[in-house]
Amino acid sequence: MTELERVQQLMDKYAARNYAPLPVNIVEAQGCWVWTEPGRQDAHKYLDCLSSYGALNQGYNHPRIVGAALRQIATGVTVTSRAFLNSPMADLCQLLSQVCGKEKVLLMNTGAEAVESAIKVARKWGYKVKGVADNQAKIIISADNFHGRTIAIVGFSTEAQYRDGFGPFAPGFEIIPYGDIKALKNAIDENTVAFMTEPGQGEAGVIFPPEGFLKQAYNVCKDNNVLFIADCIQSGFGRTGKMFACDWENVTPDMYILAKAMGGGYPISAVVADDNVMSVLKPGDHGSTFGGNPFCSAVALEAIKVVIDEKLPENSQKMGQYFLEELRKIKSPYVKEYRGKGLWIGIELTEKAGGARRFCEKLQKEHHILCKETHHHIIRIAPPLIITKQEVDWAITGFKAVLSA
Incomplete structure (x- = not known):
């Protein structure tokens, strides 16, 4: 029995079946590459074009991030709870404040937690600052969103599967078409406290709003x-070629929701806003055992510095543009559209293509390229932002073979 077969058997027997992974068992990784057997032989080497849905912008096993993790582990202080202070959290809050141009930072653990936290802050701001009547606050949401998997969040999803069997859902949300400014204007009323949207929708298929909408x-x-x-x-x-996707329109939102690549491969998230918004939280209003823990804070501090110091947004823009240009040269009877911004690319397939899953499986089995389908008919590409032109060219060869076949 191979290690892959052993892992598959254990997962089939013991793990909840809420994912349908490709048959790849990653045991080692470096940069943009992963291996399915120890020893890093070429026969077991794959180019990761998913990077954990954008959580590994800095690539696998980055020496500076690994160093930060080891240094913090060596202190013996990985979690202290918010009952006490810790230096890495303080330093991370300062850096995020500077990067975002905001005054206050609320640290959590996952993207979904950060979204829930933002909803709580927005509602409380609406009641305590704006003066909305109790329990009447409304938040406007974009259709085709993906903000996470909690009950509140799936309640305002427009994806039927995400809602099926999980109701009843929380009230207080109104959904409008993505990128529709007229619909936004019409939806706002005296009880509206916030408009929450993704400046680029990944799960929906790498979709961006019309230019100027943000x-x-x-x-x-x-x-x-x-x-x-x-x-x-x-x-x-x-990811999109700018530090934040809003930067493409020089927009600084009232509130940022951050996670994934912020931690360089470790779980941490944040809500960042000015004090006139965040000050509605008082001690005891909100919290998290692991939120702002010194281990993940120390790692995130270095992970963000890597993004800045190594000019990863600039490389994302340059390599992403090249990647997209080369993909568009592929004449395929299956492709409806190639689109993207930075190293965030979607390949939308035609109906006759028969879905994106089979293409992802072929890319994996025959060309050692890892990516994932989304919304059945879209191939999503999001490699680490450290990818080189040589690695892009290597990937293009595989995509051309699969999409032209």
């Missing part, structure tokens, strides 16, 4: 005393 939406929110909340969990820290 700036228009920000201005509409300002005119109506509504918070503009940008969920940058997937699109943040260089």
Whole structure:
């Protein structure tokens, strides 16, 4: 029995079946590459074009991030709870404040937790600052969103599978078409406290709003005393070719929601806003045992510095543009559209293609390229932002073979 077969048997017997992974068991990794057997032989080497849904912008096993993790482990202090202070958290809050141009940081553990935290802060701001009547706060959400998997979040999802069997859901949300400024204006009323949207939708298939929408939406929110909340969990820290996807329109939201690449491979998330918003939280209002723990804070501090120091947003823009240009040269009867921004690319397939899963399986089995389908008919590409032109060229050879066959 191979190790892959052993792992598959154990997963089939003991693990909840809420994922349908490709038959790949990753045991070692470096940079943009992973291996399915120890020893790092070419026969077991794969190019990762998913990077954990954008959580590994810095690549696997980055020496600076590994060093930060080992140094913090060596102190013996990995979690202290928020009953006490810790230096890495303080330093991380300062760095995030500077990077985002905001005054206050709320640290949590996962993207979904950060979204839930943002909802709580926005509602409390609406009641305590804006003056919305109790229990009447409304948050406007974009259709085709993916903000996480909690009950509140799936309650305002427009994906039927994410909602099926999980109700009843929390009230207080109104859904509008993505990128529709007229719909946003019409949805705002006296009870609206926030508009929360993704400046780029990854799960929906790497979709971006019409040019100018983010700036228009920000201005509409300002005119109506509504918070503009940008969920940058997937699109943040260089993924689209800018530090944050909102930067493409020079928009600084009232509230950032951050996670994934912020931790360089470790679980940490944040809500970042100015004090006039975040000050609605008082001791005891909100918390987390592991939120802001010194281990993940120390790692995230270094992970963000790597993004800045190594100019990963710039490489993302350069390599992403090249990747997309080369993909568009592939003439395929199965492709409806190639689209993307930075190293965040979607290949939308035609109906006759028969779904994206079979292409992802062929890329894995025959060409050692790892990526994942989304919404059945879209191949999503999101390699680490450290990828080189040589590695992109290697990937293009595989995509060409599969999409042209």
